[in-house]
Amino acid sequence: xxxxxxxxxxxxxxxxxxxxxxxxxxxxxxxxxxxxxxxxxxxxxxxxxxxxxxxxxxxxxxxxxxxxxxxxxxxxxxxxxxxxxxxxxxxxxxxxxxxxxxxxxxxxxxxxxxxxxxxxxxxxxxxxxxxxxxxxxxxxxxxxxxxxxxxxxxxxxxxxxxxxxxxxxxxxxxxxxxxxxxxxxxxxxxxxxxxxxxxxxxxxxxxxxxxxxxxxxxxxxxxxxxxxxxxxxxxxxxxxxxxxxxxxxxxxxxxxxxxxxxxxxxxxxxxxxxxxxxxxxxxxxxxxxxxxxxxxxxxxxxxxxxxxxxxxxxxxxxxxxxxxxxxxxxxxxxxxxxxxxxxxxxxxxxxxxxxxxxxxxxxxxxxxxxxxxxxxxxxxxxxxxxxxxxxxxxxxxxxxxxxxxxxxxxxxxxxxxxxxxxxxxxxxxxxxxxxxxxxxxxxxxxxxxxxxxxxxxxxxxxxxxxxxxxxxxxxxxxxxxxxxxxxxxxxxxxxxx
Amino acid sequence: xxxxxxxxxxxxxxxxxxxxxxxxxxxxxxxxxxxxxxxxxxxxxxxxxxxxxxxxxxxxxxxxxxxxxxxxxxxxxxxxxxxxxxxxxxxxxxxxxxxxxxxxxxxxxxxxxxxxxxxxxxxxxxxxxxxxxxxxxxxxxxxxxxxxxxxxxxxxxxxxxxxxxxxxxxxxxxxxxxxxxxxxxxxxxxxxxxxxxxxxxxxxxxxxxxxxxxxxxxxxxxxxxxxxxxxxxxxxxxxxxx
Numbered sequence: 191x192x193x194x195x196x197x198x199x200x201x202x203x204x205x206x207x208x209x210x211x212x213x214x215x216x217x218x219x220x221x222x223x224x225x226x227x228x229x230x231x232x233x234x235x236x237x238x239x240x241x242x243x244x245x246x247x248x249x250x251x252x253x254x255x256x257x258x259x260x261x262x263x264x265x266x267x268x269x270x271x272x273x274x275x276x277x278x279x280x281x282x283x284x285x286x287x288x289x290x291x292x293x294x295x296x297x298x299x300x301x302x303x304x305x306x307x308x309x310x311x312x313x314x315x316x317x318x319x320x321x322x323x324x325x326x327x328x329x330x331x332x333x334x335x336x337x338x339x340x341x342x343x344x345x346x347x348x349x350x351x352x353x354x355x356x357x358x359x360x361x362x363x364x365x366x367x368x369x370x371x372x373x374x375x376x377x378x379x380x381x382x383x384x385x386x387x388x389x390x391x392x393x394x395x396x397x398x399x400x401x402x403x404x405x406x407x408x409x410x411x412x413x414x415x416x417x418x419x420x421x422x423x424x425x426x427x428x429x430x431x432x433x434x435x436x437x438x439x440x441x442x443x444x445x446x447x448x449x450x451x452x453x454x455x456x457x458x459x460x461x462x463x464x465x466x467x468x469x470x471x472x473x474x475x476x477x478x479x480x481x482x483x484x485x486x487x488x489x490x491x492x493x494x495x496x497x498x499x500x501x502x503x504x505x506x507x508x509x510x511x512x513x514x515x516x517x518x519x520x521x522x523x524x525x526x527x528x529x530x531x532x533x534x535x536x537x538x539x540x541x542x543x544x545x546x547x548x549x550x551x552x553x554x555x556x557x558x559x560x561x562x563x564x565x566x567x568x569x570x571x572x573x574x575x576x577x578x579x580x581x582x583x584x585x586x587x588x589x590x591x592x593x594x595x596x597x598x599x600x601x602x603x604x605x606x607x608x609x610x611x612x613x614x615x616x617x618x619x620x621x622x623x624x625x626x627x628x629x630x631x632x633x634x635x636x637x638x639x640x641x642x643x644x645x646x647x648x649x650x651x652x653x654x655x656x657x658x659x660x661x662x663x664x665x666x667x668x669x670x671x672x673x674x675x676x677x678x679x680x681x682x683x684x685x686x687x
Numbered sequence: 688x689x690x691x692x693x694x695x696x697x698x699x700x701x702x703x704x705x706x707x708x709x710x711x712x713x714x715x716x717x718x719x720x721x722x723x724x725x726x727x728x729x730x731x732x733x734x735x736x737x738x739x740x741x742x743x744x745x746x747x748x749x750x751x752x753x754x755x756x757x758x759x760x761x762x763x764x765x766x767x768x769x770x771x772x773x774x775x776x777x778x779x780x781x782x783x784x785x786x787x788x789x790x791x792x793x794x795x796x797x798x799x800x801x802x803x804x805x806x807x808x809x810x811x812x813x814x815x816x817x818x819x820x821x822x823x824x825x826x827x828x829x830x831x832x833x834x835x836x837x838x839x840x841x842x843x844x845x846x847x848x849x850x851x852x853x854x855x856x857x858x859x860x861x862x863x864x865x866x867x868x869x870x871x872x873x874x875x876x877x878x879x880x881x882x883x884x885x886x887x888x889x890x891x892x893x894x895x896x897x898x899x900x901x902x903x904x905x906x907x908x909x910x911x912x913x914x915x916x917x918x919x920x921x922x923x924x925x926x927x928x929x
Contacts, residue, residue, distance in 0.1 A: 399758055561789050565778040571740055572776050574791050577764035577838070 202682045206637055210644075217648070228530045229651045230644070235536045236393035237643025238543025242598025242644075243620035244627070245550060246591025246637040252567040253587050255470060256463055259478040261595055262617025263485060264298035264451045268596025269603040269612060270488060272447030273499040276439055279426045281343040281617020284364055284445070287421040288334060291374040293457060295381020295414040298342020300406035303381070305397045311392030320387045334376030338365070344491040356407045364425050374421055388465075440502035444600055452589040459588035464581065485610045496607030505535040505604070535605055542601050546594065547636050554632065563587060567630045622667055628684025637682055645670045689750055691716045691842055691872050692737070697746035698758075703815045706732045707743065708896040714842070714889075718875045719864070721887035721904070723880070723918055729896040730876040731773060733842045737874075738770055739763045747808045751841065765792065769835030773846040773876075775827040777834065779820035783811055786830055788836040797837050804833045807863050825856035832863060849879045861886060880918060884908050892917045 197204065217226050247261050274281050311319060366676060371420030431439060458480065466472045503521065509525045510531060511517035517525045517534055525534045554560035562583055566573045574580045606612065623642050627634025692714040699707040705730050714720045718755060722730045735741040737748055739760035748756040755763050764770065772808060777786050782787050787797050805812040810831045814822060828848055848864065849857045861882055864873060877883040891906050892900040894917050
């Protein structure tokens, strides 16, 4: 009875586990221990990366029904942001005041709506006014960065290696505050104009409530303080970061990459996705468009070249550690794992993926936010009817998903090239992972990522061994997807609709 | 101010369909008011429009003296309105405890109310750690009602609590609703006329998206002609599955 119940509830997990164990035994005996372990570890590394992309994708789709084509871009943005922060954060700190200032303006949308909805503007002028405001916002935004050497800021991190050079000299001095102050001010104005356009002045049919206005004011207040702080520490902060121990800087860059990705996700959700919940097709188009735009922006700033972020000293001491235990004192580039020499940083990626899964699991299982997300995946309307502000939850989940993808990007940056197309590569794989795992299930995404990663790695091995075309390993992911979908059309952990 | 909720000329579109074409009603405090009407008359939409889940395009909704039409559903619910949707819409992938916990608006709501809730539904205490989809239909319905009792709600909107339940369970749910109406106000949608007539003090009949009749339940029970005109079909099927 108990066995039968266990089977009914967990049949997908059990079948996957059984297949993996069977394949492992076959692989171990047929391939021999060393090649098997090497391939297994490669598969796990790739699986960990795929999971980081797919986890956010599946959460966002499950809860909000948004197919986020910009998710790969978040991965890429995370990689670039983290790479910048690690190598030379001048660019990030130089632009932070402008970005924060414009978001502050945008955050005031509900306040402006309240103020402007009673203006008497003839119906036929409203559209024109909206368009004018958007153009005005763009012009003011452009003026605010006019003469600012953004490309120069971006290039500060493009020096070949920071190891030999003195980092303090690489941090270029920024504009003095006396001439800089008008830039964030104009950025704030640009944000305000855009907010006013969104507020649709003169449209009395809108309903604005005190709660919304208060939320907007509180958010804008917090952002305003951040803007001022960011303006004041523009020059001191990069220097301070660069004098930090490189390992500490690496940990910080993981955090910063994730935060920037998360912040970008929050802004995208509030600015682009939220107005379009009634029109899902437009959402898909807007995320696709955003992916193109951000990729182009990155290309303009850093050229379409691949960069390699240097590994932190923790993973780059010459030599090979004889065991995992020895690595903890030696911090070598490679580690001996059961007779196989494997890069220590890739092991770190596997661990990072595992930590992320664990953290996500704890969040989903034991926090109130996780409870709301799990409930919302099933019945969004009822969650709203309980008095829970679903919009805020949507923003949080979008930010969380984008943050996870960005963390994956920066995690991957030290061993895959940092380039504008890196996101697209992972996005398609991420979608396949989500489909295999079942839309909306993060544990499904984990299993899907594991399956894909292993299929890819063992596919590569087979292709090499039997001198088949390498396309075999590319196709292996799709083959896995086809098999899973034939057996379970809703994915491994998906619920039937 | 004896009415906790007043609705005047409420009109609602869902997509391009004009579902509510003018619903007016009032719900006196600490009583049970029943929304009656045929299938598809717009009873469920009326509840959803009051709560803002399908926002009305016209009309006034006044709760506790404050106009709430056009507000977000979560802001309306926050003001003290609980909703028990039809078909026992509990969160099946959450445990019973989580289903209750998620309804908290302030920390400690559940703890404060748990005595009251578990007195009303002793089963739920026993099932506390089970996932929602392990519950029977009756238990799910009780959980859905209990969930609405966790925060301090002054008005409960309950949609067809008897649908699909065995008669003995209907009895139990009815008892629970009667008991909790001593402390809160209930606006109930009910197809089962027997149950509606025993529970309700007032009634409102909705027909083709309009409120057409209202009054005291005692009078309606006597008025065969009215029942036949607006409820005929549903009365004859009273107690059965829709």
